[in-house]
Amino acid sequence: xxxxxxxxxxxxxxxxxxxxxxxxxxxxxxxxxxxxxxxxxxxxxxxxxxxxxxxxxxxxxxxxxxxxxxxxxxxxxxxxxxxxxxxxxxxxxxxxxxxxxxxxxxxxxxxxxxxxxxxxxxxxxxxxxxxxxxxxxxxxxxxxxxxxxxxxxxxxxxxxxxxxxxxxxxxxxxxxxxxxxxxxxxxxxxxxxxxxxxxxxxxxxxxxxxxxxxxxxxxxxxxxxxxxxxxxxxxxxxxxxxxxxxx
Numbered sequence: 549x550x551x552x553x554x555x556x557x558x559x560x561x562x563x564x565x566x567x568x569x570x571x572x573x574x575x576x577x578x579x580x581x582x583x584x585x586x587x588x589x590x591x592x593x594x595x596x597x598x599x600x601x602x603x604x605x606x607x608x609x610x611x612x613x614x615x616x617x618x619x620x621x622x623x624x625x626x627x628x629x630x631x632x633x634x635x636x637x638x639x640x641x642x643x644x645x646x647x648x649x650x651x652x653x654x655x656x657x658x659x660x661x662x663x664x665x666x667x668x669x670x671x672x673x674x675x676x677x678x679x680x681x682x683x684x685x686x687x688x689x690x691x692x693x694x695x696x697x698x699x700x701x702x703x704x705x706x707x708x709x710x711x712x713x714x715x716x717x718x719x720x721x722x723x724x725x726x727x728x729x730x731x732x733x734x735x736x737x738x739x740x741x742x743x744x745x746x747x748x749x750x751x752x753x754x755x756x757x758x759x760x761x762x763x764x765x766x767x768x769x770x771x772x773x774x775x776x777x778x779x780x781x782x783x784x785x786x787x788x789x790x791x792x793x794x795x
Contacts, residue, residue: 596681596682597680597681597683597717598654598681598717598754599751599754599755600681601751601752602677602680602749602751603677603749603750604675604677604680604747604750605622605653605748605749605750606620606622606747607676607745607746607747607748608735608746609742609744609745609746610735610737610740610741610742610744610745610746611737611740611741611742612740612742613740615738616736616737617737618734618735618737619732619733619734620732620734620735620746621730621731621732621733622730622731622748623729623730623731624726624727624728624731626728628651628750629728631649631650631651632651632652632653632723632750633726634646634647634650634651635650635753636723636724636726638753638761647753647758647761648752648753649752650752650753651723651750651751651752652723652750652751652752652753652757653721653722653723653726653748653749653750654715654719654721654748654750654751655695655719655720655722655733655747655749656680656685656718656719656720656746656748656749657686657745657747658685658686658744658745659686659743659744660745661743662683662686663679663680676747680749684718685714685719687708687709687710687718688708688709688710688739688741688744689710691738691739691741692709692736692737693709693735693736693737693738693741694706694707694735694736695720695722695735695736696734696735697722697725697732697734699724699725704725706720708720708735715754715756716754716760717754719749722748
């Protein structure tokens with residue numbers, strides 16, 4: 549997978565004060581998408597996340613101010629968008645082999661004090677790809693925090709404190725909101741979240757994501773088979789034939 553061009557406007561990490569967190573769940577005028585429910589996860593992953601292959605598209609640190617908005621804007625060419633669209637439209641894909649080389653865009657949140665605690669003692673800090681590969685997401689558990697965007701003229705609000713639905717890597721899959729050309733997301737905060745870093749990851753679907761999709765499709769096929777069995781009409785003798793036999 550060709551890595552997306554990193555966003556050079558992303559600010560450098562500031563040391564925060566020490567301290568003692570089949571689609572995505574969203575709100576949009578009554579419209580809702582669904583995925584697996586959120587689970588608590590350790591800060592350090594036992595195995596490399598994202599299948600061991602991931603690129604950081606861009607990152608932003610949360611604001612210190614009680615209220616504020618962080619704008620996330622970037623451009624995608626048609627080649628990368630087509631790979632993302634393939635994953636976003638995965639429900640209609642006839643095989644899983646085609647999806648293995650598609651691209652998923654995951655929105656992640658990391659607790660900076662915990663993330664920086666695992667930094668190696670070197671002069672130059674490692675790239676975010678290396679730093680987050682073994683670090684689990686940690687979402688705020690209180691406060692009003694959301695990711696907002698638009699799709700097909702509709703406004704969508706994705707809650708983040710914590711998110712309602714996440715991927716197996718404890719991220720929010722935003723692939724369905726990605727478009728070719730200019731993309732815009734807004735992180736809207738109602739409290740100080742300067743201890744958190746927000747990152748957009750691009751990666752191939754992980755085995756866990758593909759497995760979850762396969763399980764969902766299998767359950768759907770089983771249910772469809774069950775409904776076909778119940779809806780099959782019982783073979784009975786025609787009432788006209790019965791009437792003729794009694795005359």
